[in-house]
Amino acid sequence: MKGLVVKNTGSWYTVLTDDGQTVDSKIKGNFRLKGIRSTNPVAVGDHVEIVRNQEGTAFITKIDDRRNYIIRKSSNLSKQSHIIAANVDQACLVVTINYPETSTTFIDRFLATAEAYSVPVILVFNKTDRLNADELHLQQMMMTLYETIGYECVALSAATGEGVEALEGKLKDRITLFSGNSGVGKSTLLNRLIPGVHLRTAEISDAHNTGTHTTTFSEMLRLPFGGWAIDTPGIKGFGTFDMEPEEICHYFREIFRFSAGCRFGNCTHTHEPGCAVLKAVEDHYIAQSRYNSYLNMLEDKDEGKYRAPY
Numbered sequence: 001m002k003g004l005v006v007k008n009t010g011s012w013y014t015v016l017t018d019d020g021q022t023v024d025s026k027i028k029g030n031f032r033l034k035g036i037r038s039t040n041p042v043a044v045g046d047h048v049e050i051v052r053n054q055e056g057t058a059f060i061t062k063i064d065d066r067r068n069y070i071i072r073k074s075s076n077l078s079k080q081s082h083i084i085a086a087n088v089d090q091a092c093l094v095v096t097i098n099y100p101e102t103s104t105t106f107i108d109r110f111l112a113t114a115e116a117y118s119v120p121v122i123l124v125f126n127k128t129d130r131l132n133a134d135e136l137h138l139q140q141m142m143m144t145l146y147e148t149i150g151y152e153c154v155a156l157s158a159a160t161g162e163g164v165e166a167l168e169g170k171l172k173d174r175i176t177l178f179s180g181n182s183g184v185g186k187s188t189l190l191n192r193l194i195p196g197v198h199l200r201t202a203e204i205s206d207a208h209n210t211g212t213h214t215t216t217f218s219e220m221l222r223l224p225f226g227g228w229a230i231d232t233p234g235i236k237g238f239g240t241f242d243m244e245p246e247e248i249c250h251y252f253r254e255i256f257r258f259s260a261g262c263r264f265g266n267c268t269h270t271h272e273p274g275c276a277v278l279k280a281v282e283d284h285y286i287a288q289s290r291y292n293s294y295l296n297m298l299e300d301k302d303e304g305k306y307r308a309p310y
Contacts, residue, residue, distance in 0.1 A: 001058075005046045006220040013042055013060065015050055025050050025058040038081045043069060044218040044230055045086040045175065068118045070177060072235070085177045085218060085230045090120045092167075094180035094189060096127045097139045102181055104142075108293030110179065111151065112251035116243060119177070122152045122170060126185045129157040145287055149254050158189035168193065173226040182234030190231055194221055199231065248297050249277070254286050255294055270295070 003023070007014035015025045027042055042048065042060055050058040069086040093110050095102035107123070114121045123146055125139050143153040152170070156163030171193070180186045187199040221229045249255045249269060255277055259267065263274025272278075280286045 001050050001052065003048060003050055004220070005042055005044050005048055005060075007217065008040065008042070008044050008219075009217045015048060015058065015060070017050070023050060023052065023056075023058045025060050028059045028061055038071075038083055040083055043083040043086045044220055045069075045088060047087065070114060070117050070119050072113065084179065084232050087175065088119055088177045088230065089174040090122060090170075091177040091179060092122045092124050092171075094124045094126050094178060094184045094186045096181075096184045097125065097131055097135050097142070099127050099130050100181065100183045102184060104289040105293050105296055106181060107146075108252070108290060109297065112248065112293075112297065115251035115253070116247075122154060122167075124167060124189070125153065125155040126158050126189060128155050129160050129162065145289075149290075156189075158185045158192050161192060164189070164192055168225055171223060171225075171227055171229070175220075175228045175230065177230045177232065179232050180234060184234070186231070186234065190221065190229055193229065194224060197221055243297075245298055248294065252290060252294050254280075254290065258286065268298070270298070 001017055003015035003017040005013050006016045006022070011026070013025045013027075015023045017023060025048075042063060046066065047064040048060045049062040049064075051061050052058045066086045068088065070084045070088065070091060071081045072084060091110075091114055093107065095107055111121055123143070125143060128136070128139070131139060139155060143155065147153050154163065154167050154170070156167060158164065178186050178190060185201075187201045191197055191199050191201070218230060218232045221231055223229055243251075245268070246266065249259055255269065258276045258280040259269065261276030262269070262272070264272055267275050267277070269275055269277035277286065277291075281288065281291045
């Protein structure tokens with residue numbers, strides 16, 4: 001029997017079968033022996049085959065080939081990955097200028113990872129209703145920066161509904177992964193997009209201006225106007241995984257574009273003479289924040305960031 005994995009609670013997967021049933025399923029042990037270096041060899045969005053048992057549950061016996069997926073380092077296992085979702089048409093990264101502030105480093109890491117796995121990204125700037133004039137100006141500058149690079153941006157308020165309709169048109173009939181730091185209002189936005197879904201939300205901490213995790217597992221939610229939203233737990237960091245240092249510049253669109261003009265083919269864009277990327281940063285054709293994010297990802301390889309503590 002074939003089906004779609006629509007929920008992952010860690011040990012169990014909910015599979016929506018082709019005939020419309022939902023079946024709680026587990027993985028057969030041999031999946032863990034196939035060299036899948038992941039904390040979750042099956043992900044939400046996977047198309048699978050299951051065999052039902054007498055208890056009314058099932059075993060997942062086969063995973064179809066994925067057309068794409070998005071991945072990050074497991075938070076506590078440095079040499080393993082965590083597949084956030086598979087077979088998606090696009091991702092919405094929900095970010096906030098304040099309440100809490102989303103760092104450009106986090107945005108750029110997410111964008112680079114999505115580039116590596118061929119997932120288009122829409123940047124959703126939430127909580128516009130809470131921003132003062134200076135913060136709104138900063139938001140517009142950030143949107144202009146990312147739009148110039150080639151990323152779609154939408155500004156909205158999930159709390160009031162302003163701007164949400166513009167996003168709906170981009171989601172219709174598509175499978176969209178929703179991600180973001182804790183506290184950016186992802187659950188509030190999904191509650192707005194899907195009336196009656198009643199996802200848990202939480203206030204951000206006034207003391208630290210940070211959010212708390214309200215989503216604890218990944219789940220596919222059917223959009224009333226067509227398509228699916230994949231809700232994922234809020235993430236604090238986004239460690240790079242399975243990228244060689246020389247590949248990282250490929251996932252920064254504007255850096256890669258300028259790198260064609262470098263004197264040396266193996267230029268790291270950090271110190272070499274005749275580096276077109278360094279010249280473009282100096283001339284403000286590449287934003288300093290984006291270049292800093294690139295250097296930050298290079299340092300992952302040098303310093304072993306995001307590894308488990310001893």
